[in-house]
Amino acid sequence: MASLKVLVAAPRGFCAGVDRAIHIVELALERYGVPVYVRHEIVHNKHVVDSLRAKGAIFVKELDEVPDGATVIFSAHGVPKTIPARATERGLSWLDATCPLVSKVHRQAERMVQAGRHILFVGHAGHPEVIGTFGQVPEGVMTLVETVEDAEAVQPADPTNLGFLTQTTLSVDDTAEIVAVLRRRFPDIVGPRGEDICYATSNRQAAVKAIAADCDLMLVIGAEYSSNSQRLREVAEREGARAYLIQTAGAIDWGWFDGVRTVGLTAGASAPEILVQEVLEAMRARFDLEIEEVTTAVEEVTFKLPRELAA
Numbered sequence: 001m002a003s004l005k006v007l008v009a010a011p012r013g014f015c016a017g018v019d020r021a022i023h024i025v026e027l028a029l030e031r032y033g034v035p036v037y038v039r040h041e042i043v044h045n046k047h048v049v050d051s052l053r054a055k056g057a058i059f060v061k062e063l064d065e066v067p068d069g070a071t072v073i074f075s076a077h078g079v080p081k082t083i084p085a086r087a088t089e090r091g092l093s094w095l096d097a098t099c100p101l102v103s104k105v106h107r108q109a110e111r112m113v114q115a116g117r118h119i120l121f122v123g124h125a126g127h128p129e130v131i132g133t134f135g136q137v138p139e140g141v142m143t144l145v146e147t148v149e150d151a152e153a154v155q156p157a158d159p160t161n162l163g164f165l166t167q168t169t170l171s172v173d174d175t176a177e178i179v180a181v182l183r184r185r186f187p188d189i190v191g192p193r194g195e196d197i198c199y200a201t202s203n204r205q206a207a208v209k210a211i212a213a214d215c216d217l218m219l220v221i222g223a224e225y226s227s228n229s230q231r232l233r234e235v236a237e238r239e240g241a242r243a244y245l246i247q248t249a250g251a252i253d254w255g256w257f258d259g260v261r262t263v264g265l266t267a268g269a270s271a272p273e274i275l276v277q278e279v280l281e282a283m284r285a286r287f288d289l290e291i292e293e294v295t296t297a298v299e300e301v302t303f304k305l306p307r308e309l310a311a
């Protein structure tokens, strides 16, 4: 059997916001009985969604699909204000699984608008978190900036009265470049004191950076549409590793391993550890493995449950 070194990144996988969101669905199922409706994938992972579906959760795209009298949960990515308002109007009981770090950005957006500022929001068009954050403020007071080019081109009406905010799951490096352009062009712009990019996103990117240069190949477990997982793949690629995003071990093309001596492994914030272990098992069936876990940070973040479920 050929030998293969595996560098496993730590931290990887579930963050506190994902843990909390899944727990909310599980507790709601216990507390209110089946079915419980969930608007949008609770987190961007098929394995998580399938296991909650098996326990009695019904996933829908839009609130209209939730029948009268049902309980509905909003996903970790956050929702526009109109969604809970509409749910209340319909008499639905609803629970909000929005990650507290996303909610924090929502409150910052409101405060900036109250202070009369126009907001430049750094994020990816169409992502549910971006839709949710735009939905916290009146139309027209927030402009999306996706790239350095956008940051160079944007022409706000009053360049002296601006704020910026960002999506939580962006590339740390790309965002720093974009924010640097905004600060150069608009020296009076006000931003968050720390980072809107969350601790889990930045820790997972740093962990990939620490190993990717030593890897011929990097596997990132996560969904195509998971922003934080995609960013991990990009970080690995920029460090010079060939990198693939896979949902499960079944998605591995073993041809990728030709000539590979060291492979890196990580998982996005929405990917459960069991999928990491399955990938390691699949490799063990084909190679003589030497596994090393490389830890760049230890995470101790936890979030409280919503009031309705805390007792």
Ligand code: 0CM
Pocket (backbone or CB within 6 Å): 017, 018, 042, 043, 044, 045, 076, 077, 078, 099, 102, 129, 168, 169, 225, 226, 227, 228, 229, 268, 269, 270
């Ligand atoms: O925002 P992203 O697409 O990375 O979502 P995810 O469900 O993959 O990860 C957790 C979160 C949030 C908010």
Ligand code: SF4
Pocket (backbone or CB within 6 Å): 015, 016, 017, 018, 076, 099, 100, 101, 102, 168, 169, 198, 199, 200, 201, 228, 269
């Ligand atoms: Fe919250 Fe960050 Fe996890 Fe998203 S990735 S759920 S913002 S901790």
